[in-house]
C-alpha cells in the first residue's frame with residue numbers, strides 16, 4: 001500500500017438507491033493520520049457514505065479510493081482488514097438480537113477478539129497474547145468488570161465502548177465512526193470520546209473519520225471538518241475555517257450561532273430560527 005496516498009479520495013462520487021440520488025457528486029480528500037469529522041443534518045447521506053467507503057453499497061459513478069485501493073475494483077475482504085466501522089446501529093444489516101451483527105449472547109472478550117479477523121464469530125483458536133490484549137482493551141474501555149456478562153446486557157454506552165475496543169484489537173489504518181455517540185447521555189458521550197482518545201494515545205494511531213450531526217462530539221484535536229448537505233460536501237477545512245455561523249447555518253438549514261470553549265464547539269439555535277422553520281400561516285400567536 002502506498003502510505004503517502006490519502007486515506008480517502010472521493011471524486012464526484014454518485015450513489016443511487018431505488019431511483020433516488022443519495023450521494024450527488026461527493027468530493028472529499030482525507031490525508032493519512034488526520035482526525036476528521038463529517039458533519040451534516042439527518043438524511044444528507046452520511047451513513048450512505050460510510051457504507052460506500054466499506055464497500056457495502058456500490059458507487060454508481062465517480063471514483064473512490066480507500067487506502068489507495070479503488071472501491072469497485074479491489075478485494076473488499078482484504079481492504080476491510082485495514083478499515084473498521086463502528087456504528088450506532090444496533091443491528092447492522094437489520095438482524096435483531098445482534099450488536100453490529102454480533103450475537104448478543106457473546107461474552108465481551110470473545111466479541112473483542114472477533115475484531116482480529118473482522119468476523120462475527122470466533123472461528124479459530126487465537127494465541128494467548130491476543131486474549132491478553134483483548135482483556136487489556138476491555139479494561140481501557142472500562143469493561144474489565146463485565147467479563148462474564150452477555151454483550152446484549154451491556155448498556156448502550158458500554159456497548160459502544162466495547163465496539164471501539166473490538167475495532168482497535170488490531171489497530172486499523174482507517175477507523176470510521178458513524179454516530180458512535182448517538183443515544184448516549186452527556187456522561188456516556190464524554191466517556192466514549194475519552195475512551196477514543198485513550199485508545200489513540202496507545203500508539204498505532206489510525207486515520208479517523210467521525211460521522212455525526214452533533215458538533216459537541218467533535219474532539220478538540222480534530223484536523224479537518226467536512227460539511228455535508230443534500231448528498232454533497234459543501235465545504236471542508238480546518239475547524240477554524242469551517243465552524244462559522246454562516247457555513248453551519250447553511251449546512252443544517254437552521255440559523256445558528258457557534259460557540260467554542262476549551263477546544264469544543266456547541267451550536268446555539270437563534271429564536272428566529274424557530275419561526276423560519278414554520279410556514280407563515282402557522283406563526284399566529286408566536
Ligand SMILES: Nc1ncnc2c1ncn2[C@@H]1O[C@H](COP(=O)(O)OP(=O)(O)OP(=O)(O)O)[C@@H](O)[C@H]1O
Pocket residue numbers: 017018020022040041042043044045046047048049213
Ligand atoms: N436504500 C435506500 N433507498 C432509498 N432511499 C434511501 C436508501 N438508503 C438511504 N436512503 C435515503 O437517502 C438519504 C440519506 O440517508 P443516510 O442514512 O445516508 O443519511 P444520514 O445523513 O446518515 O442520516 P441520519 O443522520 O439521519 O442517520 C435519506 O433521505 C434516506 O431516506
